[in-house]
Amino acid sequence: MSLDFTLVFRALVFPGFSFIVLLTFLCDWIERKIEARMQNRMGPTYTGPAGILQPFADFVKLLAKEDMVPRNTRSVVFKLTPVLSFSMFVFAMFFLPIDGSNVILNSSFQGDLIFVLALVSVANFFLFLSGWSSSNPYSEIGATRVLTQFLGYDIPLSILAFGPALLASGLSISTIAASQRIPFALLLPWAFVLFIIAVQAELEKDPFDVPHAETEIVGGYETEYSGRRLAFLKLAKDVQIVLGAVLVVELFLAGPYGPVFLDIPEFWYTLWFILKVLLVVVITEYLTCIFARLRIDQVLVVNWRVLMPLSILSLATAVGVAFWLNLGVG
Amino acid sequence: MTSVEEILTTLGNKLGEKMLQTPTPQLGKVSVRVNAGIHRDALKILLDKDESAGISAITGVDLGETIEVMYHVRTHGIIVTIRTQVPKKDPRIKTITDILPGANFHEKEVADLFGLTFEGHPDPGRLVLPEDWPKDLFPLRKDAEITNIENKKENITALDEGNQSSDEGVLTTVIMGPQHPALIEPEKFSLKVDGEIVKEVKPRIGYVHRGIEKAAEKRTYLQDVYLVERICGICNACHAACFCQAVEAIMGTEAPVRAKYLRTIVLELNRIQSHMLLLGHAGLEIGYEPLFQYMWRDREIAMDTMESLTGNRVIASFVTIGGVRRDLKEERIPKIKAGLATLKRRMIFYKNLLESDPTLKMRTKGVGVLERQDALKLCVVGPVARGSDVKMDVRKDEPYAAYDKIPFKMISYTEGDSWARLMVRLDEINESIDILNFALDNLPTGPYRVRVPRIVPAGEAISRVEAPRGELFYYVKSNGTAYPERVKMRTPTFANILSFAHIAEGGNIADVPASFVSLDPCFSCTDR
Amino acid sequence: MTKKIKLSPMLKEVVSQIFRVPATQKYPTVRPKVPEGLRGKQIFDINLCISCGLCASDCPAKAIEMVNVEGKKRPLFHLDRCVFCYQCAESCPRNAIKDSTFFELASTNKYDLVIKPEIDHEKGSKE
Numbered sequence: 008m009s010l011d012f013t014l015v016f017r018a019l020v021f022p023g024f025s026f027i028v029l030l031t032f033l034c035d036w037i038e039r040k041i042e043a044r045m046q047n048r049m050g051p052t053y054t055g056p057a058g059i060l061q062p063f064a065d066f067v068k069l070l071a072k073e074d075m076v077p078r079n080t081r082s083v084v085f086k087l088t089p090v091l092s093f094s095m096f097v098f099a100m101f102f103l104p105i106d107g108s109n110v111i112l113n114s115s116f117q118g119d120l121i122f123v124l125a126l127v128s129v130a131n132f133f134l135f136l137s138g139w140s141s142s143n144p145y146s147e148i149g150a151t152r153v154l155t156q157f158l159g160y161d162i163p164l165s166i167l168a169f170g171p172a173l174l175a176s177g178l179s180i181s182t183i184a185a186s187q188r189i190p191f192a193l194l195l196p197w198a199f200v201l202f203i204i205a206v207q208a209e210l211e212k213d214p215f216d217v218p219h220a221e222t223e224i225v226g227g228y229e230t231e232y233s234g235r236r237l238a239f240l241k242l243a244k245d246v247q248i249v250l251g252a253v254l255v256v257e258l259f260l261a262g263p264y265g266p267v268f269l270d271i272p273e274f275w276y277t278l279w280f281i282l283k284v285l286l287v288v289v290i291t292e293y294l295t296c297i298f299a300r301l302r303i304d305q306v307l308v309v310n311w312r313v314l315m316p317l318s319i320l321s322l323a324t325a326v327g328v329a330f331w332l333n334l335g336v337g
Numbered sequence: 338m339t340s341v342e343e344i345l346t347t348l349g350n351k352l353g354e355k356m357l358q359t360p361t362p363q364l365g366k367v368s369v370r371v372n373a374g375i376h377r378d379a380l381k382i383l384l385d386k387d388e389s390a391g392i393s394a395i396t397g398v399d400l401g402e403t404i405e406v407m408y409h410v411r412t413h414g415i416i417v418t419i420r421t422q423v424p425k426k427d428p429r430i431k432t433i434t435d436i437l438p439g440a441n442f443h444e445k446e447v448a449d450l451f452g453l454t455f456e457g458h459p460d461p462g463r464l465v466l467p468e469d470w471p472k473d474l475f476p477l478r479k480d481a482e483i484t485n486i487e488n489k490k491e492n493i494t495a496l497d498e499g500n501q502s503s504d505e506g507v508l509t510t511v512i513m514g515p516q517h518p519a520l521i522e523p524e525k526f527s528l529k530v531d532g533e534i535v536k537e538v539k540p541r542i543g544y545v546h547r548g549i550e551k552a553a554e555k556r557t558y559l560q561d562v563y564l565v566e567r568i569c570g571i572c573n574a575c576h577a578a579c580f581c582q583a584v585e586a587i588m589g590t591e592a593p594v595r596a597k598y599l600r601t602i603v604l605e606l607n608r609i610q611s612h613m614l615l616l617g618h619a620g621l622e623i624g625y626e627p628l629f630q631y632m633w634r635d636r637e638i639a640m641d642t643m644e645s646l647t648g649n650r651v652i653a654s655f656v657t658i659g660g661v662r663r664d665l666k667e668e669r670i671p672k673i674k675a676g677l678a679t680l681k682r683r684m685i686f687y688k689n690l691l692e693s694d695p696t697l698k699m700r701t702k703g704v705g706v707l708e709r710q711d712a713l714k715l716c717v718v719g720p721v722a723r724g725s726d727v728k729m730d731v732r733k734d735e736p737y738a739a740y741d742k743i744p745f746k747m748i749s750y751t752e753g754d755s756w757a758r759l760m761v762r763l764d765e766i767n768e769s770i771d772i773l774n775f776a777l778d779n780l781p782t783g784p785y786r787v788r789v790p791r792i793v794p795a796g797e798a799i800s801r802v803e804a805p806r807g808e809l810f811y812y813v814k815s816n817g818t819a820y821p822e823r824v825k826m827r828t829p830t831f832a833n834i835l836s837f838a839h840i841a842e843g844g845n846i847a848d849v850p851a852s853f854v855s856l857d858p859c860f861s862c863t864d865r
Numbered sequence: 866m867t868k869k870i871k872l873s874p875m876l877k878e879v880v881s882q883i884f885r886v887p888a889t890q891k892y893p894t895v896r897p898k899v900p901e902g903l904r905g906k907q908i909f910d911i912n913l914c915i916s917c918g919l920c921a922s923d924c925p926a927k928a929i930e931m932v933n934v935e936g937k938k939r940p941l942f943h944l945d946r947c948v949f950c951y952q953c954a955e956s957c958p959r960n961a962i963k964d965s966t967f968f969e970l971a972s973t974n975k976y977d978l979v980i981k982p983e984i985d986h987e988k989g990s991k992e
Contacts, residue, residue: 300624
């Protein structure tokens with residue numbers, strides 16, 4: 008097979024790697040600006056127009072700092088995990104339709120929903136390993152909290168993700184996104200709300216902010232990182248946030264599909280995609296601002312006693328809705 | 338209210354070896370002098386009479402051949418002082434921590450700075466001085482030579498147990514501090530945890546000890562006003578007011594009425610901004626950042642008022658011996674009242690929030706409970722005590738400044754958890770706004786300052802002020818020169834630090850910041 | 866009767882704050898309004914000084930040093946030690962030390978923070 012120029016372009020520039028990184032910076036800026044305005048302060052203002060270059064400036068600044076590896080760490084794991092988790096998240100984004108089709112054009116297959124969820128788990132596990140391999144007790148506590156939280160919330164996340172899969176009668180994300188003539192958020196509103204809560208916990212944002220509780224455990228798993236590795240660790244977390252938002256958009260909000268004018272589908276699909284992702288980011292940021300941070304045992308209580316039964320219930324009702332839909336539509 | 342005579346007659350009847358009753362220049366204060374062993378009996382008599390009696394402070398004074406130890410007991414709203422003398426050649430005295438566990442840190446401080454040994458103390462050791470301070474140099478004695486310390490330092494071989502994460506059996510030691518994001522000022526707390534449950538807490542204070550009590554003896558009274566203001570930035574006006582009240586009591590003068598009202602205004606402004614600072618900080622500790630940002634934005638109203646009234650946002654430098662330094666002009670009052678009205682409106686929002694937000698209640702209700710009995714035994718003061726249903730407030734018990742003329746309510750809650758302590762402070766902000774409005778409306782005319790001589794006649798006096806964090810206690814002794822003989826300050830957080838160990842034990846490690854911040858610690862005050 | 870579940874007021878408050886002007890003061894682009902009684906840098910009028918030295922002995926921070934200027938003792942203000950309490954202005958029997966609201970005193974040069982008493986040319990301090 009010869010090297011296909013379109014493939015390389017799609018993987019590296021648009022809608023692949025560069026687009027994902029730029030989208031991450033954009034979402035980070037929107038998040039910080041909205042959070043600042045909700046707290047009645049300014050947010051990033053001076054770097055670039057309205058501060059839009061601030062996340063990029065932070066990344067570049069961290070790249071220029073000294074990169075220290077403490078003596079007692081398991082250094083191979085310590086050095087590799089930031090980049091590994093970042094690449095896992097970006098790789099998972101490759102399977103989600105952005106401008107109407109996947110990054111790698113025929114890479115969607117039946118069951119890639121499960122594949123994407125598994126990749127997210129592996130990438131989160133690498134984040135845990137990054138804390139575990141530091142020799143700092145604060146990092147260890149932070150890493151175990153990350154593990155407890157994301158393993159716990161992965162289960163309701165997957166169960167809730169199967170609701171749209173049932174409605175679309177397929178396990179491929181592209182199929183699910185394409186088969187939403189009415190967005191599934193309107194057909195399964197309770198699953199939409201619960202999925203957003205589960206995504207909030209996966210992304211470790213308030214009220215499930217425990218792994219980043221600086222007042223208790225200093226920096227969590229990021230404590231011993233500095234310089235380039237910290238830059239990649241932070242970027243990995245930001246891509247995780249975008250990935251969570253994109254999952255919500257693909258599964259419940261009809262992905263990139265929307266009204267097309269002037270017959271340039273790629274442009275309009277990308278535009279609707281970006282707008283919907285920004286909307287979900289704003290919603291999760293709103294949830295962050297109105298709640299305090301729960302304790303780790305309260306987080307687990309919410310998971311196992313509230314979210315799990317409700318998600319199983321929602322799956323059962325999704326079966327009912329799928330049945331009713333198929334009866335009606337034929 | 339039991340009067341002074343009743344307490345004196347009870348003590349006289351029950352004791353008998355009571356030596357002599359030293360007259361003090363202030364009305365309502367009782368002082369008895371006993372032999373070195375009898376102080377425990379005197380304390381037990383006072384406790385029998387009033388179960389909510391507690392140690393307010395323990396003062397040591399160097400009298401040359403002997404060291405005088407004074408136990409200031411707070412009972413029935415007044416202070417009863419039990420004085421005893423200990424010879425310097427044999428500086429030992431029996432402890433009272435078995436009767437009142439709250440005297441633990443007070444005794445340790447006197448032992449540290451004067452070289453006394455309290456026999457039977459459960460945990461002797463350094464409190465405010467560092468570990469490598471020379472062993473037989475006691476700073477607050479008059480004959481101490483504090484020079485050339487570098488060459489006299491002790492060699493300390495091992496620092497305390499549990500460096501980082503050492504596993505002794507099943508207990509891990511987590512050291513919180515001295516630098517930690519949860520603490521705004523440095524102190525060290527060694528927590529022994531078992532999984533997530535805290536089993537034991539050992540505080541070590543003294544990281545911000547600046548030796549202010551000794552420094553106050555080397556400056557004139559006027560310079561001391563500025564010195565004691567800088568003990569703590571947040572409650573600075575209270576320190577200045579307390580010191581000035583003590584010196585005025587020795588001199589026998591009183592500030593004019595307008596000055597008393599102006600002092601009240603500044604003290605209440607101090608209270609408002611301190612409580613708002615704490616409520617915002619509590620929001621930050623439990624991860625609720627919007628509460629922090631909104632609270633501190635609204636706190637700016639109080640800071641701007643303070644700036645227009647006194648000339649500075651934080652360290653007011655407003656109260657002086659004999660009155661206040663500036664006058665409040667009539668044309669500024671409407672603007673201040675408009676600011677207070679905005680603040681009152683915002684307080685309704687915050688009260689609504691604290692009462693109804695589910696995640697906030699999950700983090701603070703039932704967390705860090707301090708029962709009433711423990712609060713009395715540990716001799717806590719301020720909102721920590723009032724949140725556990727101990728009704729004590731110096732503004733009501735022994736009114737100073739203009740508080741006897743201004744009507745207000747004392748706030749107390751019964752639950753004793755972190756939520757109750759935060760609600761006490763919130764309600765106190767509302768009360769303070771009402772006090773300020775009343776004072777601004779009824780400000781009397783007249784002089785705002787009287788001139789006082791620079792040399793203060795010999796005597797001693799005690800003065801108490803209700804700082805935002807609790808009861809602030811000053812003891813000033815003068816020997817007839819322009820420099821004070823002894824200035825003793827007992828700050829409210831110093832009295833409350835022991836209760837932190839008590840409420841953190843048995844809880845989650847994740848609750849430690851939340852319960853800690855509800856105590857409102859101010860370590861600059863603690864260490865002086 | 867029925868217990869009303871109170872919704873947290875933060876839900877509405879957070880949304881309404883997005884549409885308000887931020888509370889941040891854009892200092893130093895926008896100059897702040899300085900209140901009238903702010904204790905800023907002192908202005909020393911040498912013509913009223915009688916060399917009594919009360920300002921130096923009363924200063925709590927020992928920031929005033931009496932130096933010899935043309936045969937008389939005059940105060941030299943060390944602004945890096947000063948706490949701006951204005952006790953010197955109160956103690957001076959001739960009101961030779963006056964207040965001002967100038968507060969932007971940060972400098973990279975230590976000698977900017979000293980008010981030297983000089984006769985004739987500049988009346989008092991450099992601004």
